[in-house]
Amino acid sequence: MALRSHYYLSIADLAHARGPVPSLSYDGAGPDDLAAAVQEALRTPSLFERWRAMQEEPDEVDPALGATDAAATVSAHVHDLRIDVDLITDLPMSIVRHRLNLLIGSNWQLRDMRKA
Template sequence: MATRYYISLPDGARARGTDPALSFTAQSGPGFAAELQDALRSDALFERWRGKQPEPDEVDRSLAATDPNAVVHGEQDDLHIDLVVTSTIPGTVLKQRLRLLAGSHWELRDVTAA
């Protein structure tokens, strides 16, 4: 069952994780949406992160979950970015990917059934 997540990036310029190799690089609402959508549809971001861990083989494989049908829409209003994610990805995985991409510069505003 798909879930819809409403996410806010209060300042797109600050929405970066602690590791530049894993962070958002986007500059616009649609760009952030595309990068997050890619991070949910494939395990590429997870695998890059896993490879940087001290014991990569001990990383919880449930964090590798993907949803090839995930859809993310992004809109920008000045510095503020709103993202709407529709996906079957578990909330814990979505949050982990957002922490990698945006650090602590994001807010989960609402969650509804899709």
């Protein structure tokens, strides 16, 4: 059984939190939209499969990078002038990082991580 982790993230400017590829990028307007997009990206292979299809050699992409967690949960809320995101999953940080970077680029910061 995989270890579940609780990731605490923050986004300083949600209005500019977009990934580098527009067709893969988050396009919502608020914290609830962001939480839903990240949760879907972790629970389903859709985002990964779209990204993989864009690669020069899609069949050479490590299939382990497409792992999903059907029980992943994500919530986001405004705190001061930033968005705080709570993410609970058994996916490793390397996969979480990849999905976040596709969705919102480098516009996020890991604030803490703990065993869930």
